[in-house]
Amino acid sequence: MAPRTSPHRRPFRALLTIFATLVAVIAQQAVTQSPASAAATWNDGTPAYSTIWNCYSLMPGSTPYQELGLGVGLGASVDWPAQQPVPGQMFLLKVIMTSVGRTCSGNYVDVQFKLPTGVSTAITGTDKIKCFLRGQPVPVNQCPTALTAGSESGYLKLPAPPATMSEHPTLWPVPYAQTVEFHVPVRATQAMSNAQVLGRMDVLDGNARPMLRPTAGINVFAPATTPPGAPTGATATAGVNKATVTWSAPSNPGSSAITGYVVTPYRDGVAQSSVSASASARTLDVNGLDAGVSYTFRVAAVSAAGTGAQSGASNAVVPTAPVVTAPPGAPTGVT
DSSP states (O other), X not given: OOOOOOGGGXXXXXXXXXXXXXXXXXXXXXXXXXXXXTTOEEEEOBOEEEXXXXXXXXXXXXXXXXXXXXXXXXXXXXBTTTTBOOTTOEEEEEEEEEEOSOOSSOEEEEEEEEOOTXXXXXXXXXXXXXXXXXXXXOOGGGSOSSOEEOSSTTOEEOOOOTXXXXXXXXXXXXOTTOEEEEEEEEXXXXXXXXXXXXXXXXXXSSSSOOEEOOEEEEEEOOOOOOOOOOOEEEEEEEEBTEEEEEEEOOSOOOSSOEEEEEEEEEETTEEOOOEEEETXXXXXXXXXXXXXXXXXXXXXXXXXXXXXXXXXXXXXXXXXXXXXXXOOOOOOOOO
């Protein structure tokens, strides 16, 4: 029988309009105080919907019609302004299901998804799977603590809650006009742009048992590379054709560990060849300086992100010349 428009459908049309608006808003707006970060937003993907026969319309004397039954979607938390997450940083995969149609049998869902290459789960005793009903956390005993293998290669399954009192204990119930949401901790090993996470939602709703396959893109940013800050407190002490330079490490090491230092002498304000020092060094003898000439010194830290800014100039020093001792005179009175 072909679906027809019914006067009874108007309230459901209004509900679907509200739901469609809500989906659009969720896809574009930031989620306040997201578990991943206070500044995080959800990078939502393409949802999928089932179609059902409205249960009330199947009653005697009514005109049967079809409507959307269940909407499912995926998303990942991301902090766009801060360019996060970065490789190695935990973020969240979101699975969301909303029942919008009046199905006679209710909606029961086998929830599975497949992560892209380079992304794995990061579930720990601290970073747990979180479950929500109408935006509110559900009791701990109704939220899974781990994932299991899915029905297809590479897919992971969200086990149904052990406390479910339904006739389908292996499936997630999604009550009419309610939203069920999951946040799953994940972590990436590499930067990626719009890497696809795939959903596999097997829906039992008393109709055609649709298989819904929403998708979403995961974005992981390359870590920022910031060179070290400038060392401080550079001082110099003159020696014989040399100067001993000391300094303090920069307060800001940058994005990578400091691997060494370079000390640059300035002869009458003109830079000379630099001398390298180890990462643990805080003093260095700069040899081969000309005696009687004024020198200052600047120090810079080095890391994988590059060479940082130089320190302020040290005090000026003038190396001395070696002291030449005259050889003893010739003996006298030799007989």
